[in-house]
Amino acid sequence: MTTKIAIFGVGLIGGSLALCFKGKPGITVVGHAHRPVSAEKYISRGVVDEATLSIEEAALDADFIFLCVPVGKLDEYLTKLSTLPLKKGCVITDVGSTKASITSAAAKLQLQDVYFVGGHPMAGSERSGVEAATPLLFENAYYVLTPPADLPDEVYESLVHLLTYTRAQIVKVNPVEHDRIVGAISHLPHIIAVALVNQVCDYNETNSLYRRLAAGGFRDITRIASSDPVIWRDILLNNREIMLQMLSDWNEGIESFVQMLEAEDGDGITEAFAKANDFRSELPESRKGIITSSFDLYIDVPDHPGIIGRIATELGMNHINLSNMQIIESREDVPGIMRLSFRQETDMERAKELLNNMDYSISL
Numbered sequence: 001m002t003t004k005i006a007i008f009g010v011g012l013i014g015g016s017l018a019l020c021f022k023g024k025p026g027i028t029v030v031g032h033a034h035r036p037v038s039a040e041k042y043i044s045r046g047v048v049d050e051a052t053l054s055i056e057e058a059a060l061d062a063d064f065i066f067l068c069v070p071v072g073k074l075d076e077y078l079t080k081l082s083t084l085p086l087k088k089g090c091v092i093t094d095v096g097s098t099k100a101s102i103t104s105a106a107a108k109l110q111l112q113d114v115y116f117v118g119g120h121p122m123a124g125s126e127r128s129g130v131e132a133a134t135p136l137l138f139e140n141a142y143y144v145l146t147p148p149a150d151l152p153d154e155v156y157e158s159l160v161h162l163l164t165y166t167r168a169q170i171v172k173v174n175p176v177e178h179d180r181i182v183g184a185i186s187h188l189p190h191i192i193a194v195a196l197v198n199q200v201c202d203y204n205e206t207n208s209l210y211r212r213l214a215a216g217g218f219r220d221i222t223r224i225a226s227s228d229p230v231i232w233r234d235i236l237l238n239n240r241e242i243m244l245q246m247l248s249d250w251n252e253g254i255e256s257f258v259q260m261l262e263a264e265d266g267d268g269i270t271e272a273f274a275k276a277n278d279f280r281s282e283l284p285e286s287r288k289g290i291i292t293s294s295f296d297l298y299i300d301v302p303d304h305p306g307i308i309g310r311i312a313t314e315l316g317m318n319h320i321n322l323s324n325m326q327i328i329e330s331r332e333d334v335p336g337i338m339r340l341s342f343r344q345e346t347d348m349e350r351a352k353e354l355l356n357n358m359d360y361s362i363s364l
């Protein structure tokens with residue numbers, strides 16, 4: 001017996017889910033594309049077993065349907081699906097970054113013999129599209145599910161069982177509570193990152209040194225400002241009320257910095273940094289989507305092509321597991337700084353020795 005999984009919106013998240021499921025015993029993955037060129041791409045990249053432009057064909061006989069389109073389109077797809085003759089027992093789920101509106105829309109549809117379970121993998125990236133999809137995206141991340149109270153246990157378990165292929169950790173959350181929490185830890189940071197980049201962009205109009213000198217701190221806090229505009233327009237508009245409250249709290253926090261600076265209140269500033277440091281250092285470790293724990297090495301590297309490949313190859317040949325590498329500071333005419341992250345301290349120690357022997361300058 002085969003399990004058919006239909007994925008609507010084979011982009012970063014939909015494509016990554018497809019790659020987690022494709023090729024697993026008894027599973028067929030069908031991708032729905034809204035443009036012919038996308039359907040060809042899904043097949044040529046080997047992300048799905050079949051691709052179709054027809055909603056009906058994708059949904060026909062599906063055991064699981066994943067809605068991975070922008071938040072602003074979820075309602076439309078769910079409503080359309082509710083009019084189709086779906087397989088009895090079919091589980092429809094979504095991956096949208098907000099949960100209150102879609103779960104309430106699903107409840108209103110009063111689906112018969114078909115179930116809707118809201119979902120949200122707490123992993124992602126500033127990249128988008130099927131080109132960025134990877135089956136490793138959800139590994140160790142939390143994956144939120146928001147099942148309705150009357151969902152039969154066996155239906156919930158069947159979805160949880162399927163999601164074991166993502167290697168994520170499932171967590172049940174109330175949809176309204178979800179939107180508040182994710183508003184604070186995901187949506188607000190995206191707004192702040194974009195506002196900060198745009199502020200510096202305006203300063204840069206007067207002097208291009210702003211852009212050229214932008215280094216580690218600016219890059220660290222603004223990575224997510226490169227996220228997809230349409231995806232984020234939809235998320236923020238959908239979570240509008242919560243975001244308005246949080247921005248008002250944010251203004252208060254910024255205002256307190258204004259006052260501390262005006263009053264030259266050094267103690268207040270020290271206290272604010274110490275409080276943030278304490279909270280951040282106690283964030284759960286080893287989780288994607290929150291903050292990945294790592295043992296980091298910083299090395300000075302000459303700024304020329306091929307350097308990343310050379311270091312990665314050396315580490316690989318010595319069976320040292322690297323979890324991430326990033327040029328965090330790269331300026332014209334001076335060496336860059338590369339951050340190498342390891343999950344295990346032993347890997348970091350071995351890398352340190354190896355790179356020392358290769359005459360790289362290293363700091364921890």
Ligand SMILES: NC(=O)c1ccc[n+]([C@@H]2O[C@H](COP(=O)([O-])OP(=O)(O)OC[C@H]3O[C@@H](n4cnc5c(N)ncnc54)[C@H](O)[C@@H]3O)[C@@H](O)[C@H]2O)c1
Pocket residue numbers: 008009010011012013014034038068069070071073095096097098120121122123124125126127128129130228231235
């Ligand atoms: N990016 C993240 O980090 C992240 C993380 C978790 C959840 N999400 C959620 O996942 C969903 C998809 O986001 P993504 O990052 O994979 O985006 P993406 O842009 O990579 O993929 C979106 C997919 O939807 C399709 N699509 C876009 N507009 C469409 C339309 N009008 N009709 C039909 N299909 C359309 C695109 O062709 C693409 O396949 C969103 O709901 C988002 O909130 C994103």
Ligand SMILES: O=C(O)C(=O)C[C@]1(C(=O)O)C=C[C@@H](O)C=C1
Pocket residue numbers: 096097121122123124125126127185186187224227289290
């Ligand atoms: O890591 C990133 O780039 C992300 O933006 C991932 C992120 C987040 O904010 O943590 C973004 C949106 C999601 O809905 C879930 C995860």
